[in-house]
Amino acid sequence: MPDIFIAEPKETAAAPNEPMPLISEDETNANKTPASLIDDRELESPQNPVHLFSAFKKDPDGIDFQDKESDEKIILFIRRSFITNVRWIFFGSLLVILPLFLPILLRFFPNPLPFLPVRFYFFISAFYYLVVATYWYINFISWYFNISLVTDKRVIDINFSNLVYKDVAATKMNLVQDVSFAQIGAIRTFFDYGDVLVQTAGTLDNLIFESAPQPENIVHIVEDLIGKRNELFG
Amino acid sequence: MNYLDKILPFMQLNLWTKVGFLAIDFFFILFLIVAIRQVYAMDAIISGSGNSSAIKLAISILLFIAVSLFLTALVIL
DSSP states (O other): OOOTTSOOOOOOSSOTTSOOOSSOHHHHHHHOOOGGGOOHHHHHSOSSBOOTTOOEEESOBSOEETTOOTTOOEEEEEEOOGGGGHHHHHHHHHHHHGGGGHHHHHHHSSOSOTTSOTHHHHHHHHHHHHHHHHHHHHHHHHHHTOEEEEESSEEEEEEEETTTEEEEEEEEGGGEEEEEEEOOSHHHHHHTEEEEEEEESTTSOOEEEEEEESHHHHHHHHHHHHHHHHHHHO | OHHHHHHHHHHHHHHHHHHHHHHHHHHHHHHHHHHHHHHHHHHHHEEOSSOHHHHHHHHHHHHHHHHHHHHHHHHHO
16 A cells, blocks of 8 residues: 655755855856946946936036036036926826816717817817927926036026026135025925025025925035135135 | 808808917917027036936927927818
8 A cells, every 4th residue: 555645755956966156147247347348438428427307416427517617526416306396297197187088078068169170179189288298398397407506616506497587696615604404394304305595605695405305415515515615715 | 142151150260260279389389499499598508417418309399299280280270
């Protein structure tokens, strides 16, 4: 009578005596960096570039602005925190999906615009989506071009909103007297952004970095720069 | 004559609707031209702050679509 309670030994996929490689094949390939792979273009490209959606970058590369001195180094690149864009992204998305509910509306009002020929409907809907796309675009570039820069020589604040308002303000680092930040509200605390106030000497306007990400970090960096300036020039 | 009396007001209405649509689209094209000028002006002030070629391409596409819509409406409507 066969013993049914004794299980047969399982066959293992790998032989037990076979030595296991310490580094996988992929890892060994990743470590190989032949000189032929590194071409001149890679060497010329910036090491720490600012991307399309970057809101905070320390020691960025590849940025150039008007009147930049040859020996001037950009320490900080700041935009408004990306979370501040949620409102227009949400509203724009609502505008995109709104026409999808039009058939429900037409059920109750079969012909809402009786004076309008049917062939106009295509053009009106195409124009509507063009306006919505432009709304997205204008809001995006209002965020994209609203930039603050901290260099080793000065602080620059570029305000740009809704295509019609453009303001570029700059102050030298030795005129910066104090820097502080305000982070008010649960959302700002949660997403770690706030307003940074750069106070300047005399009658010069103060600079405000609105909704800047990592405000505490920014304050520390600017304070360090002010301290270094004071040490160097008394 | 009777048929023309009936159709004429609608034709005039169509004409005014067409003119109205073309006028709005025209002003929209002007707005986009202002936008494209501002984008290039801002890019001259500060460059390298992301992918500015994508920004320029996007506004160019919007302007192209607006002009296409205007010309198509001019011919078809």
